[in-house]
Amino acid sequence: MDISVYRPGELTAADRTAWTALQSKAHLNGSPELANPFLSPEFTLAVGRARRGTRIAVVREDGEPAAFFPFQRTAAGVGRAIGLGVSDCQGLVHRPDFTWDARQLLRACGLFVWEFDHLVQGQPPFEASASGSFPSPVMDVDRGYDVYLRELRAKSPKFTRTTLAKERRLGRDAGEVRYVHDERDPAALNTLTAWKSAQYRRTGRSDRFAHPWINELVQQLFHTRSEPFAGVLSVLYAGTRPIAAHFGLRTERVLACWFPAYDPAYAKYSPGLILHLRMAEAAAADGIAYLDLGRGQKEYKDSLKTRDIMVSEGWVTRRHPIAFGHRARRAPVRALRNVVLSRPALFEPADKILKRVGEIRSKG
Template sequence: MDITVHRPGELTTADRLAWTAMQSKAHLHGSPELANPFLSPEFALAMGHCRRGVRIAVARQDGEPAAFFPFQRSATGVGRAIGLGVSDAQGLVHRPGYEWDAREMLRACGLAVWEFDHLVDGQRAFETGATGSFASPVIDIQDGYEAYLAHLRREAPKFVKSTFAKERRLLRAGGELRYVHDERDPRMLRTLMRWKSAQYRRTGRSDRFTQTWIIQLVERLFHTRTESFSGLLSVLYADDRPIAAHFGPRSERIICCWFPAYDPAFAKYSPGLLMHLRIAEAAAADGIAYIDLGRGQKQYKDSLKTREISVSEGWVMRRHPVAFGHRAHRAPVRALRNAVVERPELFEPADKLLKRIGEIRSGRSHM
């Protein structure tokens, strides 16, 4: 196996085209998850502009690219999935039938350990290091929006009835609704980030938009547009006032739900749900196969999903002191977080506590 390691900007045009071609044809070979936009060369290139240590390993067979493995590397040889913490799909993009040895790949990349938290299915060499697998709900729209709506009416009739009732009330109270599937106004992107920051604070979560590199990444992806990839900003307006928005990457076949938010003044109308239905309708018309709602328990995801795919977390290691030290440091944190998130009797009180903390931070406490 001939493996070379490059910075994102060092990839040749031919290599990038080969990478994109592997993603475009992945569904034809039974690996639709490899078409995820978080596994695209465009995402790797954007990450390379925003974070240090971003590298791409290119494996070749008979002189031709057989696989692309994007990762981040520290000076001590600790490796992480590219965009760990914000990317919802991780792994190695490869041509059909390609197999690799995990430790050999790590050795070629100069890594003692490689950590992941959204490893996609079909990565057998890396799955040996998985410590847990988790459901990631999706919305199937390959058969069209009407087929999806029929599924919702059959599986969740109360949800459909209440959502469209809220839409009618919103029309009476807020005026005409207008949906823009691909909004190009950067001011609206900044509005979305403000909404999302406020939501993080309101619910007691860590505000991702206090991190400069995440802001830079979102803005760079917003301006990235190729035939196979774009940063998609979708906005729902009521009487020309924005009430809900979403930003996330899209490939030829998949849209990833990344940063959805809404104006709290319209919360009683569930504008986020109305927006997601319009995203599904426009995406279906655009030839998208499915919308990946992302790992994590949320009531709105349960209401919208048609099925679930699986992602894994864990790490693959070489026998190296750095690897053992990294795992010893990270394993207890992950175990505690997953124990809380996956068990309702623990998650619900923890969630209420975080929201209470958020109220205090936002100055809305009546104490």
């Protein structure tokens, strides 16, 4: 393999075009998940502006780009998937039938270890080092919203009927329900991030928006527009008041759901569910094949999904003390987290404790 490693600003326009072309054709080549916006050059470049150590390995065959591998690394050679912690899809974007040696790739990138937690399907050299695989629910809308809604009614008639009834009641109680699929007002984004921060604190979770680099990344992506990538802010209004919003990323065929939140004052109307149904309708009209709801077990995801795709977590390592040390530190934390999340008998008490901590934090 002919492998060159670049800083984000060094990537040529021709290479970016080739990268985008690989994603655009992915569904035709049997790898539709490679079209995920978290695997796009725009996402990597935005991370590169917000975080140091961002690099892109370009693998060439006969002088032409065959694969792109974005990653982050430390001076000590510890590598992580690009945007680890906020990225919901990771891996190597490649042409059909491309094969690679994972450790050879790491060596060329100056890495002793590469950590991932949302590895896309169809990457055997990386999957061989996975410690576990997990479902990532999706909403298929490639046959149109009417088909999706009809199948949702057949699968979950009570859920569908109740959600649509709540939307009608919301309109009667709070004013005309209005949906904007691609809201460009920065004030609406600020409202969303404030809601999301409050939700994190209320439920005892770590507030992602307390990290300046995540704020910077989201702001950058909100203003990013290219063909076919965009940051999309969707807002549900009751009258003139925003009551639910979502910020995600899209490519030609995939809308990656990322940061949803709503005004708790309207919780009884389930505005988040109404918002997701409106998003599905608008995405279908826009030619999107599916909405990726992201890894993580949530009741609303189970209600809305049509199927699951699988993502993996783990480490690719070379034989080196740095690799062994990094994995030794990280593996127990990941293992404990996964055990708690996968077992209701453990998750429910832990979730209650976190929420109680959140209540105390909010009152303080």
